Amino acid sequence: MSDLTEIRRSPDPERPPARGERRVSVAARIRNTDQARTGAALLLLATVVAIAWANISYTSYHDLWETPVGISVGDHEIHMELHALVNDALMAVFFFTVGLEVRREFAIGELTSWSRALVPVVAAIAGLAVPALVYLLVASGSGYEHAWGVVISTDTAFLVGALALIGPRVVGRLRVFLLALAVVDDIGALSIIALAYTEDFDPAPLGVAALGLVGIWCTRYLPRTRGPVYVTLAVVVWFAFLASGVHPTLAGVAIALLVPVYRPDRREVEQALEMAHTFRQSPNSEYARAAANSLRESISINERLQTAYAPYVAYVILPLFALANAGVQLTDGILGDALRSPVTWGIVLGLVAGKFVAVFGSAFVLRLLRIGDFGPGLTLDRIAGGGALCGIGFTISLFIVGLAIDDPAAQNEARVGVLTASVIAFVLATILFRISDAVRPTEEIGKTLLRPVDPARDHVSGPSDAPLTIVEYGDFQCGFCLRASGSIEEVRRELGDELRYIWRHAPLTRYHPNALAAAEAAEAAAAQGSFFAYARSLFADQENQRPTDIVRRARELNLDATRFESDLTSPEITARVQSDLLDAEAMNVTAVPTFFVNGRRHVGPYDARALIRALRASDI
Structure with a gap:
């Protein structure tokens, strides 16, 4: 190959690629950025519509989401309000898709290295504890100290969408870090709901859920028709969580963590190619079905499910959730009470300051002690912006407001605190990301090698x-x-x-x-x-x-x-x-x-x- 010395210009970050050069595709690693951005825009639009609707006609808004819905099978009936259907059923699908992606990262992605996974896990644990302590300090004496759970969770939906909207120029490792952090955060938050905010807890159905989860894990060994089995067992697990009193969205995460993920096996790929070749030679419906099944089975069900559900989550489920939960009345009286309420300020400071201090502070300490592997691009200034973004507490925060606070007036004050904190966190993250980009001029990005040569690795x-x-x-x-x-x-x-x-x-x-x-x-x-x-x-x-x-x-x-x-x-x-x-x-x-x-x-x-x-x- 030494005679191949045609002179070409190497890539220059200040010019587009010349003909023949191709841009590096990181789509396999950072997928569906446009989809996340569009979904975030719809989420924000739904939030604005919900607030406007609730303040123009709160009665119609309230009556719609309190509409009873039910399913009857013989003598068995299940009834819930439309609001609960969105929060408990549809959002379980969202947490399922997030769990799938993190499962992939821990199995075959960036977080297979424990030293690298350690950083977001520690940040998530700190992000659960520190905001709760801040809330307790501020809200002490209010009578609502037990509402500390409102500030523990980062809203994964808004986090992912906001990062797509306002994130820095280089978002790869930061997105993996925040996604892993958010899911560990969600698991912790939902577990706390089960332990601290479940009044009618019945452990018996959890035995059924455990059997269903074991069945989901074993389904990978079935030779075919695994899809219907997964669906059936997933429904059983969801109903079991619902019957136990544990928030059923936790079922979505539990199921996702048991779905297998793997690189395509060579033999299965070869078999798929052979079936496609057979169909090409003799096209008929039987060979077409066999070729399609063979191609599908060569890809892990984790990846197939992510691809199938992602558009529905981004464009339907999350906007519906925002529409159902963000309808807060913002009258002068409510805003005035909120400004004087230690509950409101405890939530604002817990989410904005507590989350930022927890995420950024834990990362700073880990880097100072040289514990864990951050990887090039995951710098402290990027983590600072991500830590601010973690202050967006929406999904679980609004849910726990209804569980922890009985008084409607105090509920309104808490909801104002959640929305205010989310806006402040979004603005603060935007500022930090823009400062982070500004200190790295475009013309300087990539001028030097970020990761030094390591003979043990390179x-x-x-x-x-x-x-x-x-x-x-x-x-x-x-x-x-x-x-x-x-x-x-x-x-x-x-x-x-x-x-x-x-x-x-x-x-x-x-x-x-x-x-x-x-x-x-x-x-x-x-x-x-x-x-x-x-x-x-x-x-x-x-x-x-x-x-x-x-x-x-x-x-x-x-x-x-x-x-x-x-x-x-x-x-x-x-x-x-x-x-x-x-x-x-x-x-x-x-x-x-x-x-x-x-x-x-x-x-x-x-x-x-x-x-x-x-x-x-x-x-x-």
Whole structure:
């Protein structure tokens, strides 16, 4: 490949990619940003409509959501109000989808590393305790000290939507951090509801729920028709939680955490390809159904459910929830009472100040003590904005108001506090994010390598103590990365032991469908000490990187094929590639190949002579 020395200009963050260059797709990692933004806009619109409706005609607003609905099956009847149907049933679906995404992150994503998962978990626990203490200090003597649960929970719906609307330019790791934090927060908050705010608790139905959850876990072993079984057991678990007196939205999270998530298995993918080939040769309904089922089953049910439910949650469920819960009357009398109420101020300070101090403070202490792994891009100023955003307490906060406070006047004061805190938190987060972006001018983003070279983690070719370093972010299916590999070979021949070369992954999954699989295959080969040999084989035949080709190459290189195939589906391999992708995003690497020469981003031609000149110049 050393003869492939066509001169191209490397990616420049200040210009769009030239023809042939492709932007790095992080859609596999940060999915549906536009959907989240649109959903957040609908959520805000529904909130405004609810407040306006309640203040124009509170009677019609109240009567609609108090409309009784019910289901009758033989002699068995279930009745609830429309408001409860939204809060208890539809919101369980929302918490289910959030639980699915976090389950994926802990299983095969960014949070497979305990050192990295530790940071959001600690922040979430602090975010439960500190706001409650702030509320108790402020509301002491009011008679409503037991309403401390109002301030413990961050509203996941608004958090995700607001981050899409006002978040910083580089949002990848911050979103993963906040999502993990929010779900741990929700689990803690819903558990506290079950323990502290459940008056009619009946433990017997929880035994049925436990059996249903065991059944959900075992369903993964069924050969087919798993979907109807999941649905049936999920309904049983939800009703069991409802009957026990525990808030049934907790059922959604519990079910999601038991749904399996995995990387596509090579054999299942090959089977799907064979069935599609059979259908192409002899198209008929039987082969079409078999091919469709085979393709569907090759993807984990976790990912399929996320894709199926996400639009309904963003565009229907969350706006309905806001419409049903945000209708607070804002008359002069209510606002005046709220301004003088220790309950209102306890909620405002608990959510705004308490959440911020808890999240930012715990992250600051962990970083100071060098405990946990933050990852490039998850800086303290970003966490400060995220900590402020955690002060949006809406869903669980409004729910606990009705549980903890009986007096209607005090309920109104508490609701005013929740809404006021949410607005302040949103504005404060916006300011902090804008300051964070301002201190990082666009032209400076990505000029330097954020994560230093670590021989224990990175793929290094050359002496570890070499004075000159090139780090490349690339894609094994990219034609320009292939050309760049020839340039790198020439540079290595010229400089010898003066150079160490490091490859990091930035697969263009939107344009190269096999690029992510190739990157993970290279990592699986690295587990057997053959990263660069396998990488050369990928570059040598870029057109054939299907699952069969990937395993065939491992055998040709005399790797342990059984171990190789096992490593391909391991969460550690997936996490390594995803971590590189997030590093690339944090440095605004939008096209490949992108080079960092002695820690500085290389802008200009990347032929061998140009790279050598850049290396020599940076070494002066």
